[in-house]
Amino acid sequence: MTTVHTSVVVPCFNESEVIGAFHAELVAALEPTGTVFEICYVDDGSSDRTRIHLLDLAAADPRVRYTSFSRNFGKEAAMLAGLRMSCGEVVVLMDADLQHPPELVPRMLELHRHGFDQVIAQRDRSGEGPVRRTLSRAYYGLVRRFMEVEIVDGAGDFRLLSRRAVDAVLSLPESNRFSKGLFSWIGFDTVSFTYQNVQRAAGQSKWGGRHLLNYGIDGLLSFNSRPLRMAIHTGLWLFLSAVCYALWIIANVLLDGVDTPGYATLITAIVALSGIQLATLGVIGEYVGRIYHEAKRRPHYVVRETNTSRAAASARELTDAASRQ
The missing domain is CATH 3.90.550.10 (Spore Coat Polysaccharide Biosynthesis Protein SpsA; Chain A)
Structure with a gap:
């Protein structure tokens, strides 16, 4: 051959x-x-x-x-x-x-x-x-x-x-x-x-x-897996930013008295944090979905027909016929 x-x-x-x-x-x-x-x-x-x-x-x-x-x-x-x-x-x-x-x-x-x-x-x-x-x-x-x-x-x-x-x-x-x-x-x-x-x-x-x-x-x-690591880094930076912002507010209160926080600042912070949380959940969801897909262990494809299998079947038939003779 x-x-x-x-x-x-x-x-x-x-x-x-x-x-x-x-x-x-x-x-x-x-x-x-x-x-x-x-x-x-x-x-x-x-x-x-x-x-x-x-x-x-x-x-x-x-x-x-x-x-x-x-x-x-x-x-x-x-x-x-x-x-x-x-x-x-x-x-x-x-x-x-x-x-x-x-x-x-x-x-x-x-x-x-x-x-x-x-x-x-x-x-x-x-x-x-x-x-x-x-x-x-x-x-x-x-x-x-x-x-x-x-x-x-x-x-x-x-x-x-x-x-x-x-x-x-x-x-x-x-x-x-x-x-x-x-x-x-x-x-x-x-x-x-x-x-x-x-x-x-x-x-x-x-x-x-x-x-x-x-x-x-x-x-x-x-x-x-860096998108997951980036989510952790983003969370840490937001936490540090929040701590710095809280210290700045405390310093203003001690120096200038109580000040009313701005509505625009509050809405902006809520929208930004919500967007980051949703994006992070989406990244985690992608990885979880891939784990779920791998765990099912389905075949990559289903074959409708192939001439390779036909040729192999014909070869087996010829071999069986020869062995019976």
């Missing part, structure tokens, strides 16, 4: 308009390298004809494997399923919308041959609006300051992992997964290169402002 060298994991969600063009470009990029490869597509519960296209690709090309979820479980679950599917000595993660150029994969394989366990294709910010660019830089600056792992601006999911790096990622059991952080946390020798940002070939982006905000919050909470 031929050993697969390169597995390409491709999460898909409503990519029927571009999946055919992507597959053709990826195969055209991989075949000249002479490597034995497989392409592992994961349909994340698409509502369009993505699953039908994957069925056709798998029927036409034996190097294609696919898994289809019973519903949309999110990109993190799709990447996890793809990593579990992969059999290659190296695994390349990339999107199907052609914003991750397939022609860069041979360069990633070449860098891996120089001994790197992770090769990261880091996009620049060309073509983005000034607001999004500014917010992205501010977020990554915040991440570098508060998170326990190093995440570089522009370093996304488009990367190559060696088999031992993949095994390390798969050994991490958490349900609330933030893959950028996990890839950084496992370590190993890593190299990156920059490529020019590419627009989607077709369809619409699945990452709107709300999704990006939630994803950013997940990242900040997944790899540090």
